[in-house]
Amino acid sequence: MSLVFIPEDMDWVCEPCGERLQPGKVELTYLGNAFHVELPVCPKCGAVYIYEELALGRIHEVEQLLEDK
Amino acid sequence: MDQKELREWEAKCIQEEPPACRAGCPLNVDARAFVLSMARGDLDAARAVLEKSMPLAAVTARLCEAPCEVYCIRKDLGGAIAVGGLERLCIRETSPKGKIPRLPARPRKVAVIGSGPSSLTVAFDLARKGHPISVYHLGEKPGGWLRGLDESILPQSVLDAELQRLGSLHVTFVAVPALDAALIEAHPADAVYVGQDDTIAPDLLDLLTPPDPETMALERPGWFTGGLAGREFRFISAVSQGREAAVSIDRFLQNASLTSSRVPLRDGRTDLFTQTFGIEPVERVVPSGQGGFTRDEAVREAGRCIDCQCLECVKHCVYLAEHGGYPKSYARRVFNNSAIVQGMRQANTFINSCSMCGQCETLCPNDFSMADMCLDARREMVNLNRMPPSAHWFALEEMRSAKDAQAALIRHAPGASASDAIFFPGCQLAGIRPEQTLRLYDRLLEIEPRTGIWLDCCAAPAHWAGRQEEFVAILSEMEKIWSGMGRPMVVTACSTCLKMFREHLPAFGAVSVWTLLSESGVQASSTGRPLALSDPCTSRHDAQTRDAVRSLLARLGQPLAELPMSGELTECCGFGGLMDNANPALARKVAQARVAQSEADFLTYCAMCREQLSRTGKPVLHILDLLFPETARPAQEPPAGISARRVNRRRLKDELLARHGLDRGPKEPWEDVRLVVSGEVAAMLEERRILEDDVRRVLFAASKGGRVLRHAGDGRIIAASRLGEVTFWVEYREGEDGYEILKAWSHRMRITGGDL
Numbered sequence: 110m111s112l113v114f115i116p117e118d119m120d121w122v123c124e125p126c127g128e129r130l131q132p133g134k135v136e137l138t139y140l141g142n143a144f145h146v147e148l149p150v151c152p153k154c155g156a157v158y159i160y161e162e163l164a165l166g167r168i169h170e171v172e173q174l175l176e177d178k
Numbered sequence: 179m180d181q182k183e184l185r186e187w188e189a190k191c192i193q194e195e196p197p198a199c200r201a202g203c204p205l206n207v208d209a210r211a212f213v214l215s216m217a218r219g220d221l222d223a224a225r226a227v228l229e230k231s232m233p234l235a236a237v238t239a240r241l242c243e244a245p246c247e248v249y250c251i252r253k254d255l256g257g258a259i260a261v262g263g264l265e266r267l268c269i270r271e272t273s274p275k276g277k278i279p280r281l282p283a284r285p286r287k288v289a290v291i292g293s294g295p296s297s298l299t300v301a302f303d304l305a306r307k308g309h310p311i312s313v314y315h316l317g318e319k320p321g322g323w324l325r326g327l328d329e330s331i332l333p334q335s336v337l338d339a340e341l342q343r344l345g346s347l348h349v350t351f352v353a354v355p356a357l358d359a360a361l362i363e364a365h366p367a368d369a370v371y372v373g374q375d376d377t378i379a380p381d382l383l384d385l386l387t388p389p390d391p392e393t394m395a396l397e398r399p400g401w402f403t404g405g406l407a408g409r410e411f412r413f414i415s416a417v418s419q420g421r422e423a424a425v426s427i428d429r430f431l432q433n434a435s436l437t438s439s440r441v442p443l444r445d446g447r448t449d450l451f452t453q454t455f456g457i458e459p460v461e462r463v464v465p466s467g468q469g470g471f472t473r474d475e476a477v478r479e480a481g482r483c484i485d486c487q488c489l490e491c492v493k494h495c496v497y498l499a500e501h502g503g504y505p506k507s508y509a510r511r512v513f514n515n516s517a518i519v520q521g522m523r524q525a526n527t528f529i530n531s532c533s534m535c536g537q538c539e540t541l542c543p544n545d546f547s548m549a550d551m552c553l554d555a556r557r558e559m560v561n562l563n564r565m566p567p568s569a570h571w572f573a574l575e576e577m578r579s580a581k582d583a584q585a586a587l588i589r590h591a592p593g594a595s596a597s598d599a600i601f602f603p604g605c606q607l608a609g610i611r612p613e614q615t616l617r618l619y620d621r622l623l624e625i626e627p628r629t630g631i632w633l634d635c636c637a638a639p640a641h642w643a644g645r646q647e648e649f650v651a652i653l654s655e656m657e658k659i660w661s662g663m664g665r666p667m668v669v670t671a672c673s674t675c676l677k678m679f680r681e682h683l684p685a686f687g688a689v690s691v692w693t694l695l696s697e698s699g700v701q702a703s704s705t706g707r708p709l710a711l712s713d714p715c716t717s718r719h720d721a722q723t724r725d726a727v728r729s730l731l732a733r734l735g736q737p738l739a740e741l742p743m744s745g746e747l748t749e750c751c752g753f754g755g756l757m758d759n760a761n762p763a764l765a766r767k768v769a770q771a772r773v774a775q776s777e778a779d780f781l782t783y784c785a786m787c788r789e790q791l792s793r794t795g796k797p798v799l800h801i802l803d804l805l806f807p808e809t810a811r812p813a814q815e816p817p818a819g820i821s822a823r824r825v826n827r828r829r830l831k832d833e834l835l836a837r838h839g840l841d842r843g844p845k846e847p848w849e850d851v852r853l854v855v856s857g858e859v860a861a862m863l864e865e866r867r868i869l870e871d872d873v874r875r876v877l878f879a880a881s882k883g884g885r886v887l888r889h890a891g892d893g894r895i896i897a898a899s900r901l902g903e904v905t906f907w908v909e910y911r912e913g914e915d916g917y918e919i920l921k922a923w924s925h926r927m928r929i930t931g932g933d934l
């Protein structure tokens with residue numbers, strides 16, 4: 110699974126950090142498989158934002174593939 | 179599934195058995211495929227079918243006596259398809275399909291004495307296999323009695339052309355003055371065939387003992403014969419004997435056994451079942467002219483073909499039809515899925531989509547049970563840790579929630595210290611119709627005051643999901659609980675619970691509440707308009723309950739509309755076997771197909787059927803709407819939905835406990851988080867299988883100092899929590915009346931180091 114997933118609207122602020130989200134490196138895992146991707150993260154606390162389109166699209170697809178593998 | 183099990187499953191499905199016509203053809207011509215091609219007007223394809231199995235098709239098709247017609251299933255419905263007539267028209271109207279392929283040349287020679295149809299068949303079949311053949315014939319040209327036929331039956335030019343094609347296969351024709359003993363003795367061949375459908379000299383005939391009827395072998399090794407006198411059909415029987423002799427000669431030349439694993443002639447025997455009920459008789463098309471069918475007449479005649487297939491199960495099952503095959507091919511799919519070592523298991527969803535309703539087994543002449551096959555496969559997947567975690571997740575969560583402290587309850591009747599009976603409404607009735615569940619319980623208390631109540635789930639989801647270990651553990655726990663109540667008779671309002679208990683907890687002596695009610699009278703009234711009564715699939719083998727329901731309805735004076743697939747043949751609503759979990763789109767289709775079977779409003783006595791069928795928009799009543807009119811819900815009411823079912827179960831427990839002056843104890847801290855959910859968002863949550871309870875838990879965590887994202891422009895807020903195996907995200911605004919939910923989504927993939 111590759112690579113960079115950044116939503117159009119990046120106007121989100123992490124609370125309580127008060128920091129605007131920025132692209133950052135994240136590790137996703139499912140059923141023993143790991144993927145290194147770039148997602149919106151809070152530069153201060155590292156909180157990750159999985160936006161709707163990504164969850165229902167690419168992530169769902171990969172989950173299904175891995176479940177049938 | 180192992181090889182042996184695959185064979186056993188395959189053997190049960192007869193769909194690949196030949197149709198009667200093909201089984202009745204001594205040459206194994208696929209007459210069904212031929213006739214269907216003719217019916218489509220595709221004469222070239224039809225000819226290709228003939229050439230695939232016939233020797234010298236241009237001759238054979240003209241002279242074939244069509245023994246297949248004797249076996250045709252159309253025979254008593256207007257007359258057998260005129261296959262012979264169709265063959266002749268087809269062969270007249272088309273041309274041969276290029277060169278006949280020949281296998282690499284072989285060294286050992288074959289002599290064929292005589293040139294009648296049986297001899298030409300031997301030459302054709304063996305020449306194609308690469309054997310060099312010499313055909314000894316009388317007269318100027320080979321063909322024997324075929325040379326004496328009228329031009330209208332077999333034009334000599336056609337015979338000449340076919341013999342020329344034989345020549346191209348390295349068949350040598352040798353004219354001799356007599357087909358006699360001297361000829362055979364002089365010939366240096368490795369094998370000899372004597373075609374008795376030609377003029378054989380008496381001295382040679384004297385040498386021929388009667389051949390083995392299966393192999394056409396004579397006593398003397400390497401000698402074979404055919405075209406014997408006394409055959410049923412002068413032409414096609416000779417060709418058939420020639421073909422059997424050719425099979426033997428080929429085996430003889432390769433020093434192989436003449437008999438081992440040889441496929442015997444079927445003489446019309448087949449296990450293919452063809453349902454003829456409902457097929458209208460159509461008279462045979464009579465050729466208008468002397469020369470047989472015209473092309474148009476032939477297409478019309480072929481159009482009478484029934485296209486014999488079994489497909490009894492597939493015809494009635496959306497799931498079986500959806501996947502484009504039939505049980506035998508599905509068995510191979512399941513086997514391949516289990517045999518895969520690396521790569522995608524393409525049949526996982528297929529295996530998990532069966533509703534396990536048992537209709538196929540009832541319809542199948544051999545009792546093929548997709549339910550059993552899929553359940554075995556699911557158990558294997560679970561045991562090998564190959565079951566997709568999301569396949570049955572939602573239903574299993576619902577089951578566990580119905581069994582948890584917030585929803586489950588077991589109590590004697592208020593004021594009673596023991597129970598003679600215990601009412602087990604089933605988790606879905608409790609979730610979908612809580613008020614009616616209470617009303618029904620009150621009625622049971624009138625009939626038998628010592629009736630306890632047991633809110634729980636029968637564990638059918640664990641069973642359907644193939645989670646045998648979990649299922650057995652739950653059953654044994656339930657048996658303990660029930661023993662603790664003094665082993666009362668279990669009365670259930672759910673056909674699935676009833677089936678589960680009868681099959682897996684027989685000590686319960688479970689009975690249907692409808693049976694009980696039908697024995698004790700009701701005061702209610704009918705809707706007046708006829709309703710289509712849809713039996714739940716789990717009542718398929720429970721005639722007692724089905725009859726009790728009908729007798730209740732008869733006493734109400736409730737008229738019923740006809741619904742053909744009822745009783746033993748009833749259909750699933752799409753929930754059974756957890757189809758709705760593994761394949762929601764298919765479950766919708768199944769429900770749609772079901773409600774389309776009657777114009778009338780539906781009536782059912784299964785809460786889940788009410789829920790699933792009403793999702794199509796069809797008006798559906800539950801029998802309780804008729805039995806207790808003061809609690810009736812309109813037939814048009816939409817389904818309760820996944821979120822309300824959870825809340826309803828808690829409320830029902832609260833109400834029952836209140837009758838004892840008790841309460842549920844500490845509530846979940848998130849239980850009273852107030853949500854504002856529009857219809858649109860509710861539909862989104864339902865479709866995405868996100869519970870309002872899940873949303874409440876996410877928001878509760880956020881309100882307790884959890885991290886959130888706030889939109890810098892418009893102030894929308896996003897919160898997320900990992901709840902079990904799933905991470906839920908909620909987008910919302912804070913309002914006066916509670917949280918206004920805008921969206922929610924989820925995923926199973928984990929973020930290393932946590933989500934928000």
Ligand SMILES: [Zn+2]
Pocket residue numbers: 123124125126127128151152153154155156
């Ligand atoms: Zn932060």
